[in-house]
Amino acid sequence: MNHLSGLDATFLHFETAEMPMHVGSLNVLDLPEGYQGDFYEDAKAYMVARMHLADVFTRKLALMPFDLSNPVWVEDEDIDVDYHVRHVTLPKPGTNRQLQQYVARLHSTLMDRSRPLWEFFIIDGLQSGQVALYTKVHHAGIDGQAGVEVGKAIFDTAPTGRVVKPPRPRARSHNYQLGMAELATAALRNTAAQYVKLYKMLPALGRALGSLAKPAEAVPGSDGKALAKRFDMRAPRTPFNVSITNQRSFAGRTIPLAETKAIGKHFGVTLNDVVMATVSGALRRYLKDSNELPDKSLVAGVPVSLREAGDTSANNQASMILVSLASDLKDPIQRLRAINASSTASKSTMNKFKAVILDDFPMFGAPWLMSGAASMIGRSGLVNVLPPVANVAISNVQGAPFPMYFAGALVTCYYPVSIASHGTALNVTVQSYNGRMDYGLIACRRAVPDITEIGDYMLAEHQTLMDLMQALPGDAKSAAGAGKPGAARGAAPVPAAPVPAAPAAKTAAAKARKPAARKVAAGKTPARKAAVKKAPVPKAAPAKRARKAATA
Known part of the structure; x- marks a missing residue:
């Protein structure tokens, strides 16, 4: 058996029907030229031959008696491949929007904890003639970087694939679950080891806390007022900071990686910035449309990997920092530089704690209490009145810089599908892949029914940064007074792979939240120039929209 760490188990204990804790991806595949086979059957055989390459495919949970401690991973000796690899056909006409709506519904359902915590869906019936692959794996088993390693097990670098050595035969134990006495003994031993580990880290934790209280080097204004500001974790309230339901909305958008890198290099900031x-x-435009943009800047919760180089273990090794999105600044370049400053400061603080952040901590007797608290917080409405810590979750995962293949089919895109949570109804996760930046936006459908508008505004914001990059020198401090570029920029290089992103769809609604404030000023519609390719081209964001009940 293999014990779940405290961090891994947290994703199990905080999971509720409204807040599933699995992550996934949407890939659209180009079948080989002249392919006449049954891709679903080929995909099943492909997975059977590779399941042993990653533990996440072959292990399941063994729960502790009375939920007194964290579960353990055990080998599943009877994996039902027909359950884990499924087939779906979209109704006609099979548009990209239909595909993304269906993925949102699949992502809203809980996984069966009696089986290995992964599911793959082969989706055909697409209007383009392509085939889609939607995957989901429970977050208790992997984080973003571990997910990339799992991808290496199931994807190939050539359409002909690679020779996979079969697993060594093992003696079957014929035990569906472990005995209660065996589990209880293992729980007590693991808890004792966790307390010893925590005790040994106390001196280092004390030193880290002491260094945090000291003013940072080269930071002006290290008086008491500036120090208090460094500990200000408050975020303004927005429509995203509410209790969520189990309904989801999803949108995918693509921006060329080369253009994103060029912007960062030109203005001296990082790709993450x-x-x-x-x-x-994009969020500034979206909230401004309905007069819901707060005066105070939005705050993003940004995961930070704690994984050592070369560590490919299938677990969670991450923490989170808070970064100001400088949404109170109108100037895009000032906003970019403010984000860079906030991100640098937060990372500096995190580096002081990185060595002492625990991903495995004692939780004896806590699991049942945590599960009850998660349900109470979500259903009681406390999240709607408590001050939010962050307004949106933003994550960036580095993926493969080369084309990949699944069962001989070319992977044309890699849209992440992450987690919406109580108090943070919108999650934006980005994964680089083969010269692309694929943005996956997942949200509670009730809180953000018009998620495609945010996606379109992201494309428009990227175009604005590209135009300013051409109009301003690299050391420009502000876009103010720069004027418009003298000539429109030519079309950006188009990625070789097609981009299966859905068009913006005007969602029906019964009542707008603020009808009087729904008019969009001229010139603020997120019309996308030819610089960023998205299939098909979205319509301009509607002048009036509703964010309440909407059909998926």
Whole structure:
């Protein structure tokens, strides 16, 4: 058996019907030229031959008696491949929007904890003639970087595939679950080891806390007021900071990786800063449409990997920092630089704690209490009145820089599908793949029914940054007074792979939240120039929209 760490188990204990804790991806595949076979059957055989390459495919949970401690992973000796690899056919006409709506519904359902916590769906019937692959794996088993390693097990670098050595035969134990006495003994031993580990880390934790209280080097204004500001974790309230339901909305958008890198290099910021600036500008436009943009800047919760180089273990090794999105600044370049400053400061603080952040901590007797608290917080409405810590979750995962293949079919895109949570109804996760930046937006459908508008605004914000990059020198401090570029930029290089992103769809609604404030000023519609390819081209964001009940 293999014990779940405290961090891994947290994703199990905090999971509710409204807040499933699995992550996934949407890939659209180009079948080989002239292919006449049954791709679903080929995909099943393909997975059977590779399941042993990653533990996540062959292990399941063994729960502790009375939920007194964290579960353990045990080998599943009877994996039902027909359950884990499923076939779905979209109704006609099979548009990209239909595909993404169906993925949102699949992502809203809980996984069966009596089986290995993964599911693959082969989706055909697409209008384009392509085939889609939607995957989901429970977050208790992997984080973003571990997911990339799992991808290496199931994807190939050539359409002909690679020779996979079969697993060594093992003696079957014929035990469906472990005995209660065996589980209880293992729980007590693991808890004792966790307390010893925590005790040994106390001196280092004390030193880290002491260094946090000291003013940072080269930071002006290290008086008491500036120090208090560094500990200000409050975020303004927005429509995203509410209790959520189990309904989901999903949208995927693509931006060329080369353009994102060029913006970062031109203005002297990181690629992550450009990603956050793109999301910030989109949210600023989206909230401004309905007069819901707060005076105080939005705050993003950004996961930070604690994984050592070369560590490919299938577990969670991450923490989170808070970054100001500078949404109170109108100027895009000022906003970008402010995000860079906030991100640098947060990472500096995190580096002081990185060595002492525990991903495995004692939780004896706590699981049942945590599960009850998660349900109470979500259903009681406390999240709707408590001050939010972050307004949106933003994550950036580095993926493969080369084309990959699944069962001989070319993977054309890699849209992440992450987690919406109580108090943070919107999650934006980005994965780089083969010269692309694939943005996956997942949200509670009731809180954000018009998620495609945010996706379109992201494309428009990226285009704005591209135009400013051409109009301003690299050391420009602000876009103010720069004027418009003298000539429109030519079309950006188009990625070789097609982009299966859905068009913006105007969602029906019974009542707008603020009807008087729904008019969009001229010139603020997120019309996308030819610089960023998205299939098909979205319509301009509607002048009036509703965010309440909407059909999926």
